[in-house]
Amino acid sequence: MNLIKKGIGTLLIAGLMVSSCSDDDNIASPGMTSIVLSSFEVTPSGDGTVVTVTPLSVGVDSYVVDFGHNGSTATISEQNGSATYDYPNEVEEVSYTITVTAKATGQSDVTKSENVTVIHTPPTVSTTPTSPDGNDSDVFAIFSNGMDFDGSLLSWENRIDVADVIANIIPIDGNDIIQISRLGAEAGVVELDEEVVVAHAFASPANDNPDGIGATDIHFDVHSVFAEGINKLKITLINGDNDDEYVLDGIDLVDSEWANLSYDLATDFSAPVVRIDEIKFEVGAGGTANDHATISVDNIILTKDPSATILNGGFDLSTAQWRFATFTDGTTTPFGSSSDGSWTNYDGTDNGSKTRGAKWTSSQSGGPQQGSSSRNAYQAVTLTPNTDYILEYEYAIKDDTADDPIGGRRIVGIVLDGHYIDGADAIADIDSNLGNHVGTIAQGKFSDTVGTLVQIPFTSNDSGEVSVLFYAVTPKDAWIDNVKVYAN
Known part of the structure; x- marks a missing residue:
């Protein structure tokens, strides 16, 4: 059996011979030229389903080619002629029997047949959608190579892997695309490596804390050429925990263009x-599903609205929402998680004991000691433009004996004038801030009597896009907790 597949060369078919009157392929009467049907060639083209049959023979007036599908035949009248047929594309792989019958006046027909397997390979989309941009902390990626940053793709911090795709994953210029075909006959399913719980997609609950940071929307980029794809789409999100299905049907696509689809x-x-x-x-x-009914899918991402408040300001969810997307010559790790936080709860009530907090050690110091190991806590917020606000937090610094850095041990809180992707850019702009505080009170760990409250007044900029940054400069440990931004 021969395989007809896109991209392979000419196949010579010289297999089983079936004759109407003899087992020989040379048939003649005395004094007449015999028919010699030695073989026929089958050449694939296009997406693999278009085949051209060229008989190789002598002494023949014409040929009848039966392509083995729905009675489709073609007659070849000229020598060295050929016949072409386009098999249907609805199925990925199908076997057919091609039969060539050679005819000559006054002689019996000579027939050859061969089974061939037609493998349909849909053409790959030649374009990719615009990559998402914006705040890395607002995106949870299910299938996406990353955000657009300085002309390249920067991997998302919040993401999971796709476990299985009943389709092809095709790289196009460094960007992977899911290609799903034959949607007229079956569904295309993308299985996730792990479940995504919408209510806390942006922060896995720490210490069995049921609270988290939830997603609000889901986004897909979908491409379809209507003549060989589909014009309307149905998307079903499946909850395998209890087999619930969440359905969105009748979605209009755009012919031969990437459709940007976002849903609440x-x-x-x-x-x-x-x-x-x-x-x-x-x-x-x-x-309708036409031809091979193919769509291409990219950038399956969950998103949340830009925040107007500090998220995870009490650090119950560890480092969630506090990272830069990237940090040239530095680390995106923002701080060390700690159980030595403030004795005050996030709502201002007395906890009666310590809570979780954010911690810096001497090797993680920034400012004048900024280096590849320095840790900087960062969070972007989007506020009402040109409005008065307060950045509030508590801090504590160990008072153990040690050689203090120049300027003394300290915790620094800053309101930056804008949003940043690369932490190195934010550090370079520290001096052009909207407000800051250098905390130098070192009385030891947080306790029922230790902890310094800071309130930094500032006015938001014209866009309302600001961010907060914290770092420590200390030979010993230092902490912050209960970070908030609110209108003044």
Whole structure:
């Protein structure tokens, strides 16, 4: 059996011979030229389903080619002629029997047949969608190579891997695309490596804390050429925990262009989305599936609205929301998680004991000691433009005997004038800030009597896009806790 596949060369078919009157392929009457049907060639083209049959023979007036599909035949009248047929594309791999019958006046027909397997390889989309940009902390990636940054793709901090795709994953200029075909006959399913719980997608609950930071929307980039794809899409998000399905049907696509699709997880599907284990793609209601019914999918991401308040300001969720997306010549690790936080709860009530907090050690100091090991806590917020606010937090610094750095041991809090992707850019702009405080009170760890409250007044900029940054300069440990931003 021969395989016909896109990109392979000419296949010579010289297999089983079937004759209507003899087992020989040379048939003649005395004094007449015999028919010699030695073989025929089958040449694939296009996406693998277009085949051209060229008989190799002598003494023949014409040929009848039966392509073995729905009675499709073609007659070849000229020598060295050929016949072409385009098999259907709905199925990925199908076997057919091609039969060539040679005819000559006054002689019996000579027939050759061969089984061939046609493998359909849909063409790959030649373009990629625009890569998402914005705050890394606002995106949770299910399938995406990253955010657009300085002309390249920067991997997302919050992401999971795709465990299995009933489709092809095709690299195009360094950007992976999911290609799903034959949607007229079956669904395309993307299985996730682990479940995504919408309510705390941006922070896995620490210490069994059920609270988290939830996603609000889901985004897809989808490409379809209607003549060989689909024009309407159905997306089903599947909760494998209890087999719930969240359905969005009848989505209009854009012919031969990438469609940017974004939906509210709470209101746009058949029910509010709680958890996602699989994503299923099908032909949408009222839509048609043509030819090989192929779509391409990229940038399956969950997003949340830009925050107007500090998230995880009490550090119960460890470092969630406090990282830079990247840090040239530095680390994106913002601080060390600690159980030596303030004795005051985030709501201002007395906890009666220490809570979680953010910690710096001497080797993680920044400022004049900034280096590749320095840790900087960063969070972007989007506020009402040109409005008065207060950045509030508590800090504590160990008072153990040690050689103090120049300027003394300290915790520094800063309100930056803008959002940043690269931490190195933020550090370079520290001096052009909207407000700052250098805390030098060193009385030891947080306790029921130790902890310094800081309130930094500032006015938001014209865009409302500001960010907060913390670092420590200390030969001993230092902490912050209960970080808040609120209107003044």
